Amino acid sequence: MATIKDIANAAGVSLATVSRVINDGPKVGKATRERIKKIMDEMGYRPNANARALVNKRSASLGVVLAELSDPFFATLAHGIEATTRKQGVQILMSSGSIERETERQAIETLLEHRCEAMVVHSKALDDETLIDLAGQVPGFVLINRYIPEIANRCVWLDNVAGGRAMAKYMLSQGHRDIAVISSRYQIEDPVQRIQGIREELEQAGIALPDANIEYSTPDQEGGEIAVQNLLAKGKQFTAVLAYNDAMASGAMTILQDHGIDVPNEVSVIGYDDVLLAKYCRPKLTTLRYPVEVMAMRAAELALSYASGNRPEPGVTFKYTPTIVKRESVVKR
Template identity: 45%
Template sequence: MSTIKDVAKEAGVSIATVSRVINKSPNASEQSIKAVTEAMKKLSYRPNAAAKALVSQNSATIGVLVADVSDPFFGTLTQAVDRVARAAGKHTLIGNGYHAPREEQESIDLLINNRCDALIIHSKALSDETLISYAEEVKSLVLINRHIEALAGRCISLDNFRGAYLATEFLIKHGHTKIALISSNHDIEDAHERKKGFEAALRDNNISPCERMVELGDPSSDGGEEAMTQLLTRSVEFTAVVAYNDYMAAGAMSVAQENGINVPDDVSIVGFDDGLIARYVYPKLTTIRYPIKMMAEQATQLALQLSKGLSDVPEIMQFTPTLVRRDSVAPVRKK
């Protein structure tokens, strides 16, 4: 297979000249265009993205870092980014970070080395200082689902505190005072803020938070099953559960039903995210809507603006979650 070096040698020009011809640069002479075109035809050479980027420094790609693209939440995020990118004539490169420092850093480095025009970064494992350093290097880098004050104009985030507060308050309004929390065991801002929101709602309603009512697990359906099992094994009395996300809520519901505990008559459960699973579990899950599609679209639009040297800050930088009422919450049973 022929390379750009082969074309340059055949045409008797430099690699940079070949790149100028490929990118249709006005600085390419007619003689160079003719020589390079003939050489490309003779060698059956097809320009690739790297060759096109040599001169223009524009790869027509947007880089996205997520935790795991197989997770429906991040699938929604990347799809939203891709739609905005395609509307702007660009394609999307995706890196998985798995909430691990090394994987996140390697993925960001790879996206930068691929000359992405803009970066949408969902990072939970890297420090503020590391991300600030990347942002100084890449002026079109935007953080999603994270807020760093030094990068406030380039962060699109959600009020996780408010979301957990709403979920807990909703249960309290239904008469529940013995409320458990099933949360993520990942040491990330989302989990910390949601726990704070949960505890604040309890305190504001004269209910004392109790660590025995809190159980951590992997933020998955398996983690929800394990956390609910631990709560039941511990024999703590609770009539309602706030879950870190819909998958943990679904796992908790499964364990409850397997143990003869009816949802919502015996135990009410509220999830978080409003993913597809919330509509298809039984009973349908009351949850907190996480507007990740809107957030991803706005983050991409902002990143594209920054890539063009524009710096208008969007009106909404922090999105507000909302409660979605379905069938997994009922008034507390009076004994």
């Protein structure tokens, strides 16, 4: 592979002149610039991205750690990040953490080995202390979908308690009092916070949510099917199902309909996330919009900005709030 020195020798110019051409610098005539570029093409020269990043004082690559690469939610998140990096000519190095402590750690270590000074990390398994330490080591370290007060200015997060309250409030406004919840069995803060919000809103209305009315399973369509199947098997009476995410809501509607239960006229269902699936359920799914793509773009912008030497402003936080998207799966009783 040709080097910058090879290009300089072939063109009969200095290394500094070739460097200026590579980095679109000044003080190089048009004819000389075109001749050097032609030689670079002929010799198959490819500029070193990290070297160019040093000259331009910005990160050459953005490291990304997601929980799952195939999940529609994380696909949307990745799309938001990619939209930002494409504009800035930055490469993405992506890895999966699988919501497992050691896997998340290894994913981050791999990015560090590739000298990523900008990272957007979705971590649910690593403890706060580890992430705070990483924020001190990596200039452009940004967390998405998690809030740690000590590094608030590096967190882009969603208020899940508010989201849970919004779900319950909407169902109450539609006259529902017999409510069931299907949630993720993963030991992370998101399902805990959403249930907390649901309980707070119901308690404010004088309605209890018994533990027996909450079923936990995997946060996918099969998990939604299993959770509602278990509720039905226990003989629970409910007119509304509040689901951890759209996938579980979709699975729940399938099982209810398989049992001859009309959705939404007998049981209303609400999801969470507003991924593409929500628009194509039958009936179309009423859900909470999680502005994940906007959040991902913001997280990528912050990571690249911090990696370029802009210091995070103390005390600043980047909190987002989910909003109701009304479709067809909820009706008034």
